[in-house]
Amino acid sequence: MAYQEVFDLLFAYFGPQHWWPxxxxxxxxxxxxxxxxxxxxxxxxxxxxxQNAGALSYQVLLEMSMAxxxxxxxxxxxxxxxxxxxxxxxxxxxxxxxxxLLRLLSDETQTARSSLxxxxxxxxxxxxxxxxxxxxxxxxxxxxxxHRIFSRHGLxxxxxxxxxxxxxxxxxxxxxxxxxxxxxxxxxxxxKNFCKKTNPLCGQCxxxxxxxxxxxxxx
DNA sequence: CACCAGGCAAGTA
DNA sequence: TACTTGCATGGT
Numbered sequence: 309m310a311y312q313e314v315f316d317l318l319f320a321y322f323g324p325q326h327w328w329p330x331x332x333x334x335x336x337x338x339x340x341x342x343x344x345x346x347x348x349x350x351x352x353x354x355x356x357x358x359q360n361a362g363a364l365s366y367q368v369l370l371e372m373s374m375a376x377x378x379x380x381x382x383x384x385x386x387x388x389x390x391x392x393x394x395x396x397x398x399x400x401x402x403x404x405x406x407x408x409l410l411r412l413l414s415d416e417t418q419t420a421r422s423s424l425x426x427x428x429x430x431x432x433x434x435x436x437x438x439x440x441x442x443x444x445x446x447x448x449x450x451x452x453x454x455h456r457i458f459s460r461h462g463l464x465x466x467x468x469x470x471x472x473x474x475x476x477x478x479x480x481x482x483x484x485x486x487x488x489x490x491x492x493x494x495x496x497x498x499x500k501n502f503c504k505k506t507n508p509l510c511g512q513c514x515x516x517x518x519x520x521x522x523x524x525x526x527x
Numbered sequence: 528c529a530c531c532a533g534g535c536a537a538g539t540a
Numbered sequence: 541t542a543c544t545t546g547c548a549t550g551g552t
Contacts, residue, residue, distance in 0.1 A: 327533085340533085347532040350550055385532090385549035393535085431535050451533060496533050531552085539544075 310463055310519060311480040315487070318494035321514035325493035328441045333409050334366050336442035340434050341393050342384040353383035366409050370398045393429025400427045413443035421447070432470045440492070446485040448477040449492040453499030461521045 328336050335355060342351045357380040358364045363372060378391040404423055405411040412420055417439065424435035432450070439445040450473045458464040464473055481487060502513045516522060 343532085344534040345532065345547085346534090346549075347551070350532080353550085383549065386534095386547045387549080389535085389547055429535065433534060437533075449533085453533085492533080500532085529552105532550095535547095537544100537546085540542090 311477060314461075314463075314515060314518060315481075315491050315494065317514050317518070318498055319490065322494055322497050325490060325497060327489065327493045332364070333413060333442045334369070335364055337397070337409065337438050338364070338369075338394065340437040340441070341397065341429070342381060342390055344386070344390070344434060346385050350384045354381040357381065357383070366398065366401070366407065369394065370402060370407070389429070393427070396427045396429055397424075400424075413439075417445045417447065420445070432474075436474075440485060440488055444485045446483045446488055448474050448481075448488045450474050450477070451492070451496065453495050454492070457495060457498060457515070461515065461519050463519055 328339070338358070339351055339355060342354050355364070358369075361380055363369060363377075363380060369377065374391045374395055377394065378387045381387050381390055381394075384390065400423060401407060401409055401412055405415070412423060415423070420443065421435055421439060424430050424438060425432065430438075436447045436449045439447045440449055450470050454473060455464070455468065458473070459466045459468065464476055468476075477488075477491075481491075498514070
């Protein structure tokens with residue numbers, strides 16, 4: 309019950325986040341890789357570079373050299389390794405799904421997830437972000453904030469790993485891509501606003517009192 | 528100036 | 541198995 313309660317509190321406080329609405333699948337997939345350990349504002353610059361170059365399509369990206377790709381995505385940081393990761397992903401789609409991204413996204417959830425995880429550079433969070441936000445699969449995306457927020461409120465064990473946290477959310481919430489979409493975005497929003505050393509607002513966190521925890525004392 | 532951002536893989540012990 | 545480090549830019 310606490311899991312739904314946390315969602316309700318966050319939604320009431322922050323409102324709908326509408327992450328990745330009305331954008332193309334390839335744009336969401338590219339964004340999911342580029343945002344690894346990177347601020348989203350830097351990712352939008354990289355994506356805009358690709359758009360301006362007419363390169364935000366599967367075929368164009370597939371045929372582009374890594375050096376050229378790296379040049380476009382430079383503002384998102386880690387541009388050398390990210391251009392390689394994107395290429396690895398494009399090659400997997402070519403080899404397993406006939407170069408059709410939509411075939412990957414409409415594959416069975418666990419099969420598509422295995423395909424994504426087989427790509428060097430695609431870990432569980434990136435894979436699940438692609439499944440949820442580009443493919444509308446009901447998979448809960450766990451991130452660093454999820455772990456910090458829930459462990460410090462005593463809602464999960466400190467030592468929980470990605471898979472065990474994902475199982476907790478999945479079995480304690482209705483199976484709904486729309487819910488998982490908002491929930492993950494709201495947890496990131498909470499983290500950004502209340503998880504920082506320099507933030508003076510920790511006393512008025514919307515989760516104050518949840519599970520008997522009065523302070524959102526991250527630091 | 529330090530710190531952080533919608534991670535992942537490779538290296539080390 | 542359990543840490544640690546490299547990757548790199550831009551905003552606050």
